[in-house]
Amino acid sequence: MEIKANLYYSDDHEWVRVEGDLAYIGITDYAQHHLGDIVFVELPEIGGEFAAGDTIGVIESVKAVADMHTPVSGTITAVNEALEEAPETLNKDPYGQHIAVLKMSNPDELKKLMTGEQYTAYCEQAEE
Amino acid sequence: MSKLIFEKSVKGARAFTLPESDIPPEKVSEEIPADFLREEDPLLPEVSEVEAVRHFTALSQRSYGVDSGFYPLGSCTMKYNPKINEWAARLPGFAGIHPYQPEETVQGALELMYELEQMLCEITGMDSFTLQPAAGAHGEMTGAMIIKAYHNSRGDTKRTKMIVPDSAHGTNPATANMLGYKVIEVKSDERGLVDLEDLRALMSDEIAGLMLTNPNTLGLFEENIREIAAIVHDAGGLLYYDGANANAIIGIARPGDMGFDICHLNLHKTFGTPHGGGGPGSGPIGVKSFLADFLPVPVIEKHEGKYHLNYNRPLSIGKVHTFYGNFGVMVKAYTYIKALGSSGLKAVSQNAVLNANYLRTKLAGCYDIPYNRLCKHEFVASARKQKKEAGITALDVAKALIDRRCHPPTVYFPLIVEEALMIEPTETETRERLDAFIEAMLEIDREARENPERLKEAPHRAVIRRPDETGAARNPKLKWTPKD
Incomplete structure (x- = not known):
């Protein structure tokens, strides 16, 4: 299970990569592994405003349908449209494929998220 | 893989032939405007009668159902469907009637529906039932429409959120979402039951209601149901009973007594009527008396020994099914209940x-x-x-x-x-x-x-x-x- 050191992580197995005031959001390797083969991704609308914890999209796999949450508050500025045609890339490259980009309204929220090290411990605990 | 019937098609093969007609044929092109006529012949398979019979017989032999063997598909209640139900539904007096017949010529059918509603009221502890919804999810939707109609009728328009447990059937959040509610998830506690503290924290004047299955999808009875009902009601919400698991409580506990305001049942689970391809389904819902005015039209009423269909119900959410629901299924469920008794x-x-x-x-x-x-x-x-x-x-x-x-x-x-x-x-x-x-x-x-x-x-x-x-x-x- 791959966990990158330079990202922020949520309890719901989403990652956040920060570039200035933009947050790139995706799902972790742990999440894609547990969902199984992903067959459909519903993306949020550009311009949509969301609070941390809100559902911004849906990820459907052969096993389950899961809500995709945003770990930080903000406005959607871009989405990864390629996922609509090729949802399986989330399985192959979970950290290379973001789902949406948010302009953060409250970057302090990042402090509440986990570091790579903390997230590793969190996943190990979940596996027990 | 065996071939599809289209792949078995042989040009000119026929199951039957008709003699030459002695009436001159009408020209279709003269009767129907050209815009509505197709230009190419439809692609239909051409096979002989015996080949068509063999094709579908072979498919039927590959299928697997309750009549073939054990079928422990959780929450679907794949129980045996007694064959006497089929006999009853095929009685000519039930099978041969038409929904456009005048009321006075279908009194027996209306009586059966009326009595079935009464029996479902007694079984669930509700006050009124509608038999219209065609399946469980349809019943849920009808129930959620009644929740919405109730709040709106009181001018209480702030209630835009519906709570469902994290163990809920997927249809619960889907139903709430279809009706424009924002879905809020309430957590399960370590015993697999609704977490009361979490529920208390979620309740507010924006919550329309809680959709709950009892016993839940873990097969566990929500022991705190009275307290759950009090928490929801105290905040002005309504409590909806998902009847998917009613097979566990029939004749023992009643949703109406537990504090539920609306309750659905699946006749094709609990009351021994066929599922899926053997259906159709039927998902009646029952309500407490304060919600009865919102039920779909028509409602069946009895006056001086005669049954009537009443459409004059100004607060009704309207119709949710053509005519009166899936009548043949109602006959089967009625037979099942009468055969077993309380x-x-x-x-x-x-x-x-x-x-x-x-x-x-x-x-x-x-x-x-x-x-x-x-x-x-x-x-x-x-x-x-x-x-x-x-x-x-x-x-x-x-x-x-x-x-x-x-x-x-x-x-x-x-x-x-x-x-x-x-x-x-x-x-x-x-x-x-x-x-x-x-x-x-x-x-x-x-x-x-x-x-x-x-x-x-x-x-x-x-x-x-x-x-x-x-x-x-x-x-x-x-x-x-x-x-x-």
């Missing part, structure tokens, strides 16, 4: 619970059972031990059951249990059938340790081995198209 219905639930607990106890040694205590009509086992030790997943166990002539249980649901196997035997299974299933499950556990590679390739004896589920979901082929 003591028989109680015995149904007792035996459903007994069978589930027998399986749970016998499987507990080999399979992990996360909430291993007295359950109701179903329980959830987990293949996580097999996965950890041998790489065998719930899906592999399900496929291996097919080789052992059992329909697999529901897998990967509820979502709060890892590698879930949701097992519901129903009351109609014999001890011998249950023992055969237990033996099959124990054998699969042995094979997981001794020969996991073989298990990962199961089923070995099915016509179709492992379909490409991912490929089918990503690139579905929904219709046959000719090669050239």
Whole structure:
């Protein structure tokens, strides 16, 4: 299970990569592994405003349908449209494929998220 | 793979021939405007009568149903459908009537519907029923529409959110979402029941209601149901009963007494009418008297020994089905209830619970059972031990059951249990059938340790081995198209 050191992580197995005031959001390797083969991704609308914890999209796999949450508050500025045609890339490259980009309204929220090290411990605990 | 009937088509093959007509044919092109006429002939298969019969007979021999063997598909209540129900629904007085007939010529049919509503009221502790919804999810939608109509009628328009438990059937959040509600999830506690503290924290004047299944999808009875009802009602919300698991409580406990305001039932689960392709389904809903004005029209009323259909109901949410619902299914459910009587219905639930607990106890040694205590009509086992030790997943166990002539249980649901196997035997299974299933499950556990590679390739004896589920979901082929 791959966990990158330079990202922020949520309890719901989403990652956040920060570039200035933009947050790139995706799902972790742990999440894609547990969902199984992903067959459909519903993306949020550009311009949509969301609070941390809100559902911004849906990820459907052969096993389950899961809500995709945003770990930080903000406005959607871009989405990864390629996922609509090729949802399986989330399985192959979970950290290379973001789902949406948010302009953060409250970057302090990042402090509440986990570091790579903390997230590793969190996943190990979940596996027990 | 066998051929599709389109691939068996031979030009000119016919099941029958008609003699030359002695009436001159009308020209279709003169009767119907050209815009509405097709330019090419429809692509229909051409086969002889015997080939058509053989094709569909072969397909029917490959199907598997409750009449073929054990079918422990959790929460679906795949119980045996007594054949006397079919006899009743085929009686000419029921089968030959038309929904446009005048009321006075279908008094018997209306009487049956009226009495069925009365019986469902008694069974559930509700005050009024509608038989219109065509299935469970349709009943849920009708129920949620009534919740919305109730709040709106009071000018209480702030209630835009619906609470569902994290163990809920997917139809609950889907229904709430369809009606424009924002879905809020309430957590389960460590015992697998609604977390009361979490529920209290979620309640507000924006909550329209709570949709709850009792017993829940873990097969566990929500013991705090009275307190749950008080929490929801105190905040002005309504409590909706998802009747998917009603087979556990019939004749023993009533949603109306537990504090539910609206309740749905699946006649095709609890009341022995056919499921799926053998259907159609039927998902009546019942309400407490303060919600009765919102029920769909028409409602059946009885005045001086005569039955009437009343459409004059200004607060009604309107119609939710053409005519009056799936009438043939109502005849079957009526027959089922009358044949069993109140003591028989109680015995149904007792035996459903007994069978589930027998399986749970016998499987507990080999399979992990996360909430291993007295359950109701179903329980959830987990293949996580097999996965950890041998790489065998719930899906592999399900496929291996097919080789052992059992329909697999529901897998990967509820979502709060890892590698879930949701097992519901129903009351109609014999001890011998249950023992055969237990033996099959124990054998699969042995094979997981001794020969996991073989298990990962199961089923070995099915016509179709492992379909490409991912490929089918990503690139579905929904219709046959000719090669050239």
